[in-house]
Amino acid sequence: MDYKTVLTTCAYCGCGCGLYLEVLDGQAIGTIPSKTNPINEGKLCVKGWNIHEFVQHPKRLTKPLMRKNGALVETSWDEALDYTVSRLKEIKEAHGSDSIGFFASAKVTNEENYIIMKFARAAVGTNNVDHCARL
């Protein structure tokens, strides 16, 4: 028997609510809001309360997907990135930088958002960059 409570931060939005994931024999089985976290003070929203469900969900994406012949198929990072780079270059050449947009995430770190912002503005040359928290 191995029961653990893992203190972590909710990944569903940018608020940063503190919660404990309950892990029983390697399976995430429950979520408990942290009473001592200064942000959420023992409260959570409906998404946060159910965050343990996605961690080991069988439908969770673990590899890049590419649409081939109308169907999404798993592929390697190399192939996915090479394809993305070549297409972005083609689109930029043909239609200009502002024909490309970047969509970042409130669920990742500040640093990762900084990188995508820098990539959009400095590498691609567009101000079309936004993120999911601005719904």
Place this chain on the structure above:
Amino acid sequence: MKEQIQQHVKNLLAEGKIKGFLGLRQQGTDIGPYLFTTADELEDLSLGDRQDPGDSRYPLDKILKRIAHKYPTDTFGVLVRGCDERALRQLFAVSMLHRDRVIPVGFACPSELAEKHQCWKPFPDALVAGEVSPGFAGGEDAVGARLDLLAKLQEWFDTFDTCVKCYGCRNICPVCYCHDCTLEEAALLPTGDIPPANPNFLMTRAMHMVGRSLCVYCGLCEEVCPANIPLKSLYKLVAKVVGQEGTTPEGRAAQQKTSGSGQQAVGSQG
């Protein structure tokens, strides 16, 4: 007080009476549930008082239920306050936990915490540590003018409209145990419109809590509610309407006064 609990649990573990002890652990400034399986880990035991008494309470009974469900033949110890022990008894009564396989390790709450939560018995019978205080003696309800539920019904429905549908009150409740929860019934959750209407399930939940005399008035639902809906007050008012006044903190306090069972019972249980 903590040292007494630590020693008691160490003995239980050393004697092989329990497979683990579900309590609270301090990690830096955080306090959360933890299953202690060795004596060394107990150094970090917390009683759930960070800045104020009882400001870091968790539904340990409910968490234990999940562990015991997978390991039904093992015996576990669990840290309990007065309210936790009441919840434990409710779970025994509905066979969600087996009373022979749970060893409650109890401590008493100070009177300021008892008054804050209107707890009529702020100490468990399985008392291992702490000074017993008399607890809530009844009197004016905190919600005062809103005491008559039916007269103020619209006001309550307006309050229900602030519900953000997080289900936190159900999730945190130590005595909510159903596999199929009525609050997720399609009939209570209107869909299709944007924004969706607020599901009016708070009254349904109140009926479940009170009508079946389940609620132990621990107040965890109020603490978890992001909309600060006074759920405990609602349950008390519903209890009045359905003739279950005796199960409210005021009702229990009055019963204790007439039977004199409060302090005397404590004396005999040391």
